[in-house]
Amino acid sequence: MIFVTGGTGLVGSNLLLQLIDKGEKVRALKRSDSNIREVELFFKRNKSQEIFHKIEWIEGDILDITFLSIALKDVKTIFHTAAFVSFDPKDAEKVIQTNVFGTEGLINEAIDSGVGNFIYVSSIAAMDDINPVTKLIDEKSTWNNDAKHSAYAISKYRSEMEVWRGSQEGLNVIVVNPSIIIGSYDGHRESEKLFQDNFINNYAPTGGTGFVDVRDVTKIIISLYDQNLYNQKYIINAENVTYAEVLAHVAKKKQKEINSISNKTLKVLQLVTSVTKHFGTPTLDSGTYHALTTFTKYDNSKIINTLNYKFIPVKEAIDYHYNNYQKIISSK
Numbered sequence: 001m002i003f004v005t006g007g008t009g010l011v012g013s014n015l016l017l018q019l020i021d022k023g024e025k026v027r028a029l030k031r032s033d034s035n036i037r038e039v040e041l042f043f044k045r046n047k048s049q050e051i052f053h054k055i056e057w058i059e060g061d062i063l064d065i066t067f068l069s070i071a072l073k074d075v076k077t078i079f080h081t082a083a084f085v086s087f088d089p090k091d092a093e094k095v096i097q098t099n100v101f102g103t104e105g106l107i108n109e110a111i112d113s114g115v116g117n118f119i120y121v122s123s124i125a126a127m128d129d130i131n132p133v134t135k136l137i138d139e140k141s142t143w144n145n146d147a148k149h150s151a152y153a154i155s156k157y158r159s160e161m162e163v164w165r166g167s168q169e170g171l172n173v174i175v176v177n178p179s180i181i182i183g184s185y186d187g188h189r190e191s192e193k194l195f196q197d198n199f200i201n202n203y204a205p206t207g208g209t210g211f212v213d214v215r216d217v218t219k220i221i222i223s224l225y226d227q228n229l230y231n232q233k234y235i236i237n238a239e240n241v242t243y244a245e246v247l248a249h250v251a252k253k254k255q256k257e258i259n260s261i262s263n264k265t266l267k268v269l270q271l272v273t274s275v276t277k278h279f280g281t282p283t284l285d286s287g288t289y290h291a292l293t294t295f296t297k298y299d300n301s302k303i304i305n306t307l308n309y310k311f312i313p314v315k316e317a318i319d320y321h322y323n324n325y326q327k328i329i330s331s332k
């Protein structure tokens with residue numbers, strides 16, 4: 001039996017579809033207010049509605065240890081994708097609690113319940129040090145405590161450390177570190193903000209980062225699982241692209257143009273929002289400012305060489321998911 005957390009989210013729903021489709025027995029966690037109708041619609045869009053009923057849903061919360069011990073009965077493998085994905089500093093406490101304490105509790109219960117395998121969706125946000133030779137971040141990159149980080153980045157780093165502790169205590173683990181995921185699901189995911197008509201998308205910051213299609217992320221996770229490639233971590237990144245290029249490509253689809261925003265203006269915004277945050281307005285923290293104004297590049301050679309993998313190009317991923325997103329929004 002496989003246990004999937006976050007199955008009502010972007011990555012988790014894609015994983016559920018592929019696992020069920022290949023005949024795995026899957027138990028999936030939903031919260032009392034999770035919307036599993038969206039998962040069903042996602043299966044339907046992918047012409048797989050007839051297998052949706054094969055998912056065994058269990059209701060609970062990863063922060064509830066007692067629930068977890070029941071949920072993990074007969075489970076051999078956990079795919080842990082659940083997390084609170086937010087870059088808003090006002091969500092910092094909830095981000096740390098859900099991601100760090102949620103992962104810590106799940107690791108502890110996995111060990112106690114005799115679960116053998118733990119597959120964890122971390123993030124490139126948990127990786128810092130640039131390889132001085134390649135000028136890229138690779139799987140050996142460590143965390144730099146002195147650098148500025150968002151609460152989300154800290155939470156993903158600390159969660160990943162919990163998973164490596166689990167590995168020391170006997171679990172077989174696979175850690176994947178996807179770059180920014182391009183995807184479409186219910187119109188409300190962090191990944192779908194790229195397609196929304198919001199003010200921020202009209203202004204491209206000077207930096208850049210890695211991007212990857214959600215379909216690549218889940219296909220790779222399942223290949224690693226199928227091939228038992230445990231006790232390793234893998235960056236999952238299709239391409240390193242500037243924000244300007246990505247935003248311009250989306251804007252072109254909307255027949256719009258984008259403007260650039262200078263580092264100076266962003267810095268002012270960061271300072272102003274650090275004061276206005278006391279009134280509950282959206283805030284730009286220093287970690288996010290750093291990420292937006294730096295072009296950080298990620299090495300994808302390990303996963304390409306391990307699986308002989310060919311990624312979907314970023315522009316193709318945007319085209320596919322932008323069109324999907326429009327259909328999802330207009331059907332609501």
Ligand SMILES: NC(=O)c1ccc[n+]([C@@H]2O[C@H](COP(=O)([O-])OP(=O)(O)OC[C@H]3O[C@@H](n4cnc5c(N)ncnc54)[C@H](OP(=O)(O)O)[C@@H]3O)[C@@H](O)[C@H]2O)c1
Binds near residue numbers: 009084124177
């Ligand atoms: N999106 C990206 O660009 C990106 C990039 C790199 C790594 N990642 C990582 O990939 C994973 C999946 O991200 P995503 O984009 O698919 O996120 P998402 O669409 O926001 O889904 C998050 C999932 O976590 C569940 N969840 C949140 N808090 C929970 C709790 N306390 N107990 C149980 N379930 C809880 C949500 O359940 P509800 O439906 O009930 O809310 C939802 O199913 C995360 O670990 C994220 O850090 C994401």
